[in-house]
Amino acid sequence: MAKKKILFECQHCGLTTPKWMGKCTNCASWDSFIELNEHQQEVVKQTKSTSSAGSKAKAVSINDIEESEVYRYSSLDKELDGVLGGGIVPGSLTLIGGSPGVGKSTLLLKVGSNIASTGKNVLYVTGEESAGQIKLRANRLNSNQDSLYLLSEIRLEQILVELDDRNYEFIIIDSIQTIYSEGITSAPGSVTQVRQVTFELMRIAKEKDIAIFIIGHITKEGSIAGPRVLEHMVDTVLYFEGDSSQELRILRGFKNRFGATSEIGVFEMRQEGLISATDISSRFFNRDSEQAGSALTVIMEGSRPIILEVQALVSESHTPNSKRQATGFDNNRLNMLLALLERKLEIPLSGYDVFINITGGIKITETAADLAILAAIISSFRDRAISKETIFIGEVSLVGDVREVYAVDARIKEAQMQNISKVLLAKKTTSKNKYENFYR
Ligand SMILES: [Zn+2]
Structure with missing residues (x-):
């Protein structure tokens, strides 16, 4: 043996x-x-190995492979559909993570109600709040539907029994940290429990062709309590950025077996719940106030251009080590840009504290905002406001030249749509003469 x-x-x-x-x-x-x-x-x-060792598969010519088209149905929520890559895929397991109070439960209750309104049976499993509390929220969100069912349960085995009793097409688990399997001795929320429960849910999703959304709370340390063991098990991972203090909440795709992960969804908290934000393009900047230290840029979030306001505060430092701090922008990149300003433009910033903030809680992950960051810093340093009629697009290299960025046409078009009349960008551009008058 x-x-x-x-x-x-x-x-x-x-x-x-x-x-x-x-x-x-x-x-x-x-x-x-x-x-x-x-x-x-x-x-x-x-769940740890992605390869299926043992079973031998034969290579097939790509010409002989039939493309598998993914069937989807709409969540009736524009932004959620977008971040999912076009809608909900039956038989898929999706994790929605975010800090407590950011709106995960509210969004999914609303979406569950939307789906139930199309005649599908929807199950909302609550391990956090009582069914009565969810009912109150449903009243507030106007989300009562005949085929939306609530189950107040934390035992996985009992949830599975419920799934045998009725044909559900959409299930919400709120939250993964509260559900436990009776076969395991460790506490709910521990790695072994979370993994076991997710594993079972994955099996059920595939077996019964049900779309399952699980809610995971992210602790202050940035982990789905404890770790992010779930990420590689599920089909799709979406995270809410920021916290409940922000007006607009951004849902970002981190993994998607059925689509691109570059898209974001923008939501706003209203009385009727967390819903798709409208008129997004004008929401991340304020064109009315012209103040020193503010500059506009256009970033790309997936296929969507968004005009952002970049803010800088430069103030005399009273400590030997001046502070450099960026929110929503990379600190190292900020240091590089500041060094450039000193070297190339001879702006003596070493005795100053520099703070950068990106409005709307967006994190800039591309270099296209470099030029706007520089503009905002100089504006604050000189105490001179920049016109909101001007937008800055460009990457700044280590040697101090401005480089062209991708999707420059889409960015300029967005600026035009918002009636912004001037764009500062790199000299050479692929967009030929299309916007010739505009560059002037
Ligand atoms: Zn450990």
């Missing part, structure tokens, strides 16, 4: 080792290891 394999797993980060450890070498947690039984070891094995 083969010797029984022993495996231990950290309940905070999911590290598995053949030996028990008092302190995890990966996440430094104490007393976080439990021993996995054979079934749990099997789940770990199946």
Whole structure:
């Protein structure tokens, strides 16, 4: 008889080792290891490896492969459909993460109601709040539908029983941290539980062709309590950026087996819940106030150009080490841009604190905003406002020249649509003469 394999797993980060450890070498947690039984070891094995070792597949000419078209149905929410790549895919498992209070439950209750209104059976499993509390919210959101069912349950086995009783097409699990499997001794929210429950939900989704959305709370440390073990198990991962203090909430795709991950969804919290934001293009900047330290740029979020206001504050430093701090922009890149200003334009910034803020809670991940950041810094330093009739598009290189960015046509078009009359950008551009009059 083969010797029984022993495996231990950290309940905070999911590290598995053949030996028990008092302190995890990966996440430094104490007393976080439990021993996995054979079934749990099997789940770990199946969910950790993406390759299917053992079964031999034969290579097929690409010409002989039939394309598989993904069927989708609409969530009746424009922004959610967009970030999902066109709608909900039956049989898919989607994780929606975000800080508590950002609007995950509200959004999914509304979407569940939308889907129920088309005649599909929808199950909302609540492990966080009572069915009565969800009902109150449904009243407020005007989300009562005959085929929207609530189940107040935290035991996975009981949820599975409910799924045998009625044909559901859409299921919401609120939240993954509260659901537990009775077959596992560790606490709800621990790595082993979260993985086991997600594994079962994945199986159910595929077997019954049900779309399942699971809500995961993200702790302050940035993990879905404990770790992000779920990410590689599910089909789609969406995260809410920012927190409940922001007017606009951004849902960003991080993984999507059925579409691109570059799209974002923009939502706003209204009385009727978290719904698709309207008139997004004019929401991230304020053209009426002209103040020193503010400059406009256009960034691309997926296929969507968004005009953003970049703010800078340059103030005399009273400490030996001047502060450089950016919110929504990379700190290292800010330091590089500041060094450039000193070297190339001889602006003596070393004795000044520099703060950068991007409005609307958006994080800029592309270099196209460099020029606007520089403009905002100089504007604040000189205490001279920049006209809101001007927009800045361009990457700034280490040697100090302005470089062209991609999708420049789409960006300029967006500026035009918002009646912005001047664009500052790199000299050479691919957009030929299309906007000739505009560049002037
Ligand atoms: Zn650990």
